[in-house]
Structures are given as C-alpha cells and as structure tokens.
Amino acid sequence: MGTVEHTLLRLATAGSVDDGKSTLVGRLLHDCKAILADQIAHVKTVSEARGGDFDFALLTDGLRAEREQGITIDVAYRYFATDKRSFILADCPGHVQYTRNTVTGASTADVVIILVDARHGVLEQTRRHLAVAGLLRVPHVVLAVNKIDLVNYDEAVFKGIAKDVDQLADQLGIADVQAIPVSALVGDNVVERSEQTSWYDGPTLLEFLENASGRIDVSGQPLRFPVQYVIRPQTDDEYRDYRGYTGTVASGTVSVGDPVIVLPAGRRTSIVGIDRAVVTATSTAVAERPSAVAGEAVTVRLADDIDVARGSVIVAADASPGTRRELSATVCWLSERPLTVGARLLIKHTTTTAQAIVTKISGALDLDTLGVIDATGLELNDIGKVQLKIAAPLAADPYTSNNITGSFLLIDAHDGWTLAAGMIDHEEGEPL
Incomplete structure (x- = not known):
C-alpha cells in the first residue's frame, strides 16, 4: 500500500448484531488513546458495577438510550487521529432494518470494516453489507474476523471465512479485501499484533487503516461543476456588473480560459474568472484564482451572459455527458x-x-x-x-x-x- 502522508481517511463499520462491532470500535479508539480519561473512568465504574471486566462497547454505545426509547437510529460519526493520519468513522447499526444506514455510512467511505463472528461465519447481513460496498465502489474492504479467541485462534476457521468472502467479493466486483483475525475483547490484531496468531503475517487493523489509500483522485477526470447559486449583487459599487456561479467542483480541474458547455441548455462559453472567498477573523475578501480542483468550492465567471441557474452543470467542452x-x-x-x-x-x-x-x-x-x-x-x-x-x-x-x-x-x-x-x-x- 505504500506510505501515506498525514491525510484524512473516512471509514465505516458494518456487521450483524452481536458480532462485536461496538467492542471493536471501542477497543480501536481506546488503544489509539482517542478516549478521554473521564470517559474511561466512567466506563470502568459502570463495568465494575455490573460485575464484569472493562466493557469497551460502552465507549461507543452512546445511542443505546435512544434505541431503547424507540428513537430512530442514524449513523454515529466519531473523529480520532494517530501520529500518521486522521480518521472519520461512521458507526452503522447492525440490525437488518438499519441496512439503510449502512448505505449512508459507506457512501463516502474510503474503507468499510465488515465484522464477521468467527463462530458463525458469513450471514445474510454479511452478504448485504458486501453488496452495498460493491455497489458504492468503496475502494477497500476490511474483513474483521472477530472473536477469533473463541475458536482457539484456529487458522483453518479464519481461512475458511476469508475464502467465502473472497468468492462473494469476486462476484460483486470488489477488488481489495483484507482479511484480519481479531479479538476486539482481548485486543488481538486491532492495534497490537497478537502472539496467538503467529500464522497470520498481514497488518493489524490500525496498520491497514494508517496505510490505506483514499478514494480515487477525480481531479484528472472531465470537469463537472454543478451550479448551486447564482451571485448577482444588486449594488451600485464596483460589483454592480458582477455575475458569478457558485458551487463545488465535483470532478476535474477548471481553469481560466477553459472552453465549457453549460447543461442542460447546451450553450458553449469559456471561463473568464475563478473567485474564492478568503475568510479571516476580522473580514471576508474575494481572491481570484487561476484554477480550482475537485472538492474546492468556488465561484466561476463566464465569458457570455447566458441562462445559468441552480441545477445547471458546467462541463468540459470536449467531454460533455449530454443530458x-x-x-x-x-x-x-x-x-x-x-x-x-x-x-x-x-x-x-x-x-x-x-x-x-x-x-x-x-x-x-x-x-x-x-x-x-x-x-x-x-x-x-x-x-x-x-x-x-x-x-x-x-x-x-x-x-x-x-x-x-x-x-x-x-x-x-x-x-x-x-x-x-x-x-x-x-x-x-x-x-x-
């Protein structure tokens, strides 16, 4: 996978009920030192009151009260970082009726972590989550074979589940699946490598996440610029003739002088200016730019005064998708x-x-x-x-x-x- 600079990685977790997803996420956050000391102390107190060991699931079960009250569960987002990169984690509910939330969480993910209980193997939810990851073209899928300790760290069990998932991935067109034997409860291969799985020579979960590449760079694709807002100030100052079209570059690069087509009208024109707001603590100014790339929010100006409104899409003249x-x-x-x-x-x-x-x-x-x-x-x-x-x-x-x-x-x-x-x-x- 190669070395990755300190960049942002978006990941989502998915799994069937009781596969240990909350425990895995809690263990990952705890061992990455992404949990505050007072939270750890609270979980320790609650765990002891229940007569059990430290319950890592309590670190991520903030939605449990809402679930018990019958309130709709959405995707919970959590933020953490290591020395190598930052992460946004979308924690999706595991019940079948919440598969729709998996779609939400996976739609922007660079990596989807799919949990499978080593004792139960591939279930309906596993197939469903893999299908969603395949349809959404998620770049990387991690198969976390959890509770490996409960099958005595059996290599054959792990390889059997990994083989089943590989076959499903081939059918769904998923190119990259990394299977990792883990025990969220014990901590095996989550952040620290386990001595119990000497037969496994792949990365730990954190190692994989720290080195995984993000989504495909779309800045080299044809320009697509959906117009969100038309700016035409009604003033008598220097901006009285200003007419700009604001939006976020969805793909490609836009530069001053580029020939473009405005859809759905199909009118041809060219880019004469690109502006971007510069916000400071005391003021907001407009700075002209020679170009903008995918992901940047800018305002573009066109050479011709043509009909452009919210919903129009400015595209590369030589690579128009048509309508x-x-x-x-x-x-x-x-x-x-x-x-x-x-x-x-x-x-x-x-x-x-x-x-x-x-x-x-x-x-x-x-x-x-x-x-x-x-x-x-x-x-x-x-x-x-x-x-x-x-x-x-x-x-x-x-x-x-x-x-x-x-x-x-x-x-x-x-x-x-x-x-x-x-x-x-x-x-x-x-x-x-």
Whole structure:
C-alpha cells in the first residue's frame, strides 16, 4: 500500500448484531488513546458495577438510550487521529432494518470494516453489507474476523471465512479485501499484533487503516461543476456588473480560459474568472484564482451572459455527458413503503430536484445467489434495478465513471423523506 502522508481517511463499520462491532470500535479508539480519561473512568465504574471486566462497547454505545426509547437510529460519526493520519468513522447499526444506514455510512467511505463472528461465519447481513460496498465502489474492504479467541485462534476457521468472502467479493466486483483475525475483547490484531496468531503475517487493523489509500483522485477526470447559486449583487459599487456561479467542483480541474458547455441548455462559453472567498477573523475578501480542483468550492465567471441557474452543470467542452430524461439505475430502497411501477417521486441529482416516475422495475438482488430475480416491487432494504422517466433533463454520468454526477436520491414529494439511494447505469444498462 505504500506510505501515506498525514491525510484524512473516512471509514465505516458494518456487521450483524452481536458480532462485536461496538467492542471493536471501542477497543480501536481506546488503544489509539482517542478516549478521554473521564470517559474511561466512567466506563470502568459502570463495568465494575455490573460485575464484569472493562466493557469497551460502552465507549461507543452512546445511542443505546435512544434505541431503547424507540428513537430512530442514524449513523454515529466519531473523529480520532494517530501520529500518521486522521480518521472519520461512521458507526452503522447492525440490525437488518438499519441496512439503510449502512448505505449512508459507506457512501463516502474510503474503507468499510465488515465484522464477521468467527463462530458463525458469513450471514445474510454479511452478504448485504458486501453488496452495498460493491455497489458504492468503496475502494477497500476490511474483513474483521472477530472473536477469533473463541475458536482457539484456529487458522483453518479464519481461512475458511476469508475464502467465502473472497468468492462473494469476486462476484460483486470488489477488488481489495483484507482479511484480519481479531479479538476486539482481548485486543488481538486491532492495534497490537497478537502472539496467538503467529500464522497470520498481514497488518493489524490500525496498520491497514494508517496505510490505506483514499478514494480515487477525480481531479484528472472531465470537469463537472454543478451550479448551486447564482451571485448577482444588486449594488451600485464596483460589483454592480458582477455575475458569478457558485458551487463545488465535483470532478476535474477548471481553469481560466477553459472552453465549457453549460447543461442542460447546451450553450458553449469559456471561463473568464475563478473567485474564492478568503475568510479571516476580522473580514471576508474575494481572491481570484487561476484554477480550482475537485472538492474546492468556488465561484466561476463566464465569458457570455447566458441562462445559468441552480441545477445547471458546467462541463468540459470536449467531454460533455449530454443530458438524459430517462435513466436505468440500481437503487437501494430505504423506505418501509414498497416501491411499485408508476410511483411518482422527486429525484435529487447534484443541485437539481425534478419530478420522476418509475416506468419499470427490472429485478432485485438475491442475497443468497447474488443473482438478479424478477420483482414487481422493492421492499425495505432491497437492492434492485429500475428505470425512471425524469421531467427535466439531467447532466448525468454512469456511477462507475463519476460517483457524484452518477448518483442520486429519490424523495417523497409529500413529506420530503428520502426513499432510495441510486446509482446510474451506463445507457445500455449494467448487471447488478
């Protein structure tokens, strides 16, 4: 993997109930010295009162009270750092009914840690979490075979589970899976290498995380700049003729002088200025820039006074995706209300929100065979293929080419609830 500079890594954890996910996260944070002394003292007191050893799960079970009260559980984010890099950890609930939160946590992750109980092997949730990681094109998957101490550190058990997951990963197109035998309770191979697994010569969990590369650099891809806001000050000062278009560069690089196309209108123009706010403790100023790269929030100025609004996308003139009013896509259905053909929804794509109708449901993913089965509808947590007709043209790329302009949300037009996360297929369609 090579040496990685002190950069940010986003990771998500996923696993079935009682696989020890909370204990693993607690052990990782504790051994990285990312827990305050008063928190450790509190957990120690509670653990002793219960008559047990130090319960690492209590370090991360801040949502337990909410769960017991019936309050909706979302993804819990935690921040920690080592001498080598910083981390944002998305801790996703393990119950089947919370798979939708795994989609949320994994959608921006560089690494997904999937826990498997060494005693139980691959379960339905393991397959589901691997499918989500594969669909979202997460760069790295860590298979943490937990509770290895409870199977007497048996190498054959570990290798059997790793082989099963490797076969699933091949079917799902997951290129990088690192299997690690761990005991979250004892601490084996979490931060410190275990003497009990002399047969294992791979990295500890922390070693892997400290050296894993992040998501693919999209600055070399074609320019995609979704317009979020139009700036046109109504003043009499030097900015009275100013007209700028604010947003975040989704991919590629934008430079002064670049020829571009504004979609969906299809008008050609060029970039004449790039501005970025410079904020200090006492003032805010605007600084001109020669260029901006993916991830930067800037305001661009165009050579021509053309019709540009929120939802427009400024793209490279020589690599335009064109626009689509019909999409074939793979969706993770996140609602308790089933999806049926003919459903009228809202689609949220980059900065555009438009009406959409489901014209076809082509099938659903069978988690046992990882094949596609016929389906007339999608239920909560189903992963399926649908076709949509959109009321407004979208500047959309396939998800495999661009995970920002290739992704979308489906929203209930009446109450605003998010119903599905979607990934756009190639025009000719792709298998699940």
